Amino acid sequence: MKQDIDELLERYYEGETSLAEERILRQFFQGDNIPAHLESHAAQFRHFADARKEHPSMVFNNRLAEKLNQSEAGTVRRLTTWSLRIAAGVALLLLGFAGGLFYDQWRTGEPATSPVEATSALEMKKVLAFEQMPNTSASERIQAVNQSYELSQVDQEITQLLINTLNFDANVNVRLAACQALLRFENEPGVREALIQSLSIQTDPNVQINLIESLVAIKEKRAVDQIQRLARNQQVLDVVRVKAEEGVNRLAGHNSPS
Amino acid sequence: MDVQAFKQRILPVQGRLFRLAKLFLRNREEAEDALQEVLMRLWTNRQELDTYHSVEALAVRMTKNLCLDKLKAHSRQKMDDAADMLEITAEGVSPYRQVELADSADLMRRLMDELPDQQKLILHLRDVEEYSFEEIEQVTGLSVNNIRVIVSRARQRLREGYVKANNYEAGY
Numbered sequence: 001m002k003q004d005i006d007e008l009l010e011r012y013y014e015g016e017t018s019l020a021e022e023r024i025l026r027q028f029f030q031g032d033n034i035p036a037h038l039e040s041h042a043a044q045f046r047h048f049a050d051a052r053k054e055h056p057s058m059v060f061n062n063r064l065a066e067k068l069n070q071s072e073a074g075t076v077r078r079l080t081t082w083s084l085r086i087a088a089g090v091a092l093l094l095l096g097f098a099g100g101l102f103y104d105q106w107r108t109g110e111p112a113t114s115p116v117e118a119t120s121a122l123e124m125k126k127v128l129a130f131e132q133m134p135n136t137s138a139s140e141r142i143q144a145v146n147q148s149y150e151l152s153q154v155d156q157e158i159t160q161l162l163i164n165t166l167n168f169d170a171n172v173n174v175r176l177a178a179c180q181a182l183l184r185f186e187n188e189p190g191v192r193e194a195l196i197q198s199l200s201i202q203t204d205p206n207v208q209i210n211l212i213e214s215l216v217a218i219k220e221k222r223a224v225d226q227i228q229r230l231a232r233n234q235q236v237l238d239v240v241r242v243k244a245e246e247g248v249n250r251l252a253g254h255n256s257p258s
Numbered sequence: 259m260d261v262q263a264f265k266q267r268i269l270p271v272q273g274r275l276f277r278l279a280k281l282f283l284r285n286r287e288e289a290e291d292a293l294q295e296v297l298m299r300l301w302t303n304r305q306e307l308d309t310y311h312s313v314e315a316l317a318v319r320m321t322k323n324l325c326l327d328k329l330k331a332h333s334r335q336k337m338d339d340a341a342d343m344l345e346i347t348a349e350g351v352s353p354y355r356q357v358e359l360a361d362s363a364d365l366m367r368r369l370m371d372e373l374p375d376q377q378k379l380i381l382h383l384r385d386v387e388e389y390s391f392e393e394i395e396q397v398t399g400l401s402v403n404n405i406r407v408i409v410s411r412a413r414q415r416l417r418e419g420y421v422k423a424n425n426y427e428a429g430y
Binding site: 012013014015016019022023040041043044046047048050051052054055056057060063064067068069 | 261264265272273276277280281286289290293294297298301359362363365366367370382384385386387388390406407408409410413414416417420421424
């Protein structure tokens with residue numbers, strides 16, 4: 001054994017021993033019964049064996065684990081590569097545009113779909129529907145016509161409904177209300193034409209006068225012929241004829257101001 | 259490399275890196291600071307670690323370089339703390355022997371410290387961490403033969419220094 005150690009030591013100092021042999025040496029010098037002549041070698045091996053037992057403290061390990069977990073949580077959100085950053089930027093931009101477009105659509109679509117107006121238009125249609133006339137009272141129908149004032153925008157359907165009411169409602173007051181209501185929508189397609197046409201349909205003097213006044217008020221010169229025809233019609237009340245005459249003059253006067 | 263893989267591959271080596279840092283810095287706190295710095299650097303560069311042949315060799319190299327940089331920056335403020343060493347050597351030995359052992363351990367540490375950096379590193383890796391010559395080659399980039407020569411020189415130098423100190427003391 002001692003011979004072995006002597007020989008191993010010799011090779012150890014030459015740097016010729018293997019790891020296993022060096023381990024034997026360290027173990028030997030960790031023991032207690034070391035021959036006197038080898039004692040001087042012991043300190044070296046003891047030092048190495050002791051140095052190996054050193055480890056970082058628990059406090060350090062805890063601190064490190066904390067740091068690692070912290071940075072781990074942080075890296076999830078971090079966009080590391082350039083391509084990813086660019087992609088995220090483009091995505092955000094697109095999202096913004098899409099949001100803007102959507103918002104715009106929502107804003108313009110709002111009036112038509114606003115619940116209050118939608119219901120009032122619907123109610124109006126229900127009450128003024130032609131086949132409903134025997135079931136509804138005149139005041140109900142006037143109220144329905146007046147509901148059109150709540151609408152900021154109307155479609156063909158509503159104006160047609162009002163025109164029908166103006167021409168065919170059994171009650172004079174309802175027709176007058178419809179005439180007033182239609183006047184608000186004079187710029188809607190077909191409204192002016194319907195008012196002119198209505199002159200030949202109406203037989204009630206009240207409505208006739210109202211129509212003439214309305215047409216003069218909106219300066220509808222295409223109505224001149226119809227109003228003139230009224231003025232010459234002997235079956236029409238005198239009051240209406242005078243009013244028609246006056247209307248023709250005023251419309252014609254606008255035509256050729258002198 | 260995710261946090262799990264990182265812990266599996268790097269954390270087992272941290273004892274080794276710590277001992278290496280302590281070898282150079284001779285102070286527990288400073289060694290721990292250096293170790294933490296190395297580990298955090300490895301962690302932030304963990305994406306590139308897979309491209310390295312041996313992460314351990316890389317870590318050892320980083321630790322050595324960092325320690326040498328620190329020593330240079332501090333211009334060798336010596337801050338020995340021998341307390342840990344004493345505790346370790348002191349188990350189950352008589353007080354007289356304890357002092358003797360502490361003395362020789364102290365001397366040994368001083369001798370180790372006086373070695374040139376390269377000899378110190380290679381001897382530490384071989385005799386404390388039980389690295390094979392091939393592993394040391396990966397860390398230092400030196401040839402196996404070269405390493406063998408350096409190991410041999412460092413061992414002899416330690417022994418000579420120890421014998422000389424003891425004889426001097428004995429003869430005094």
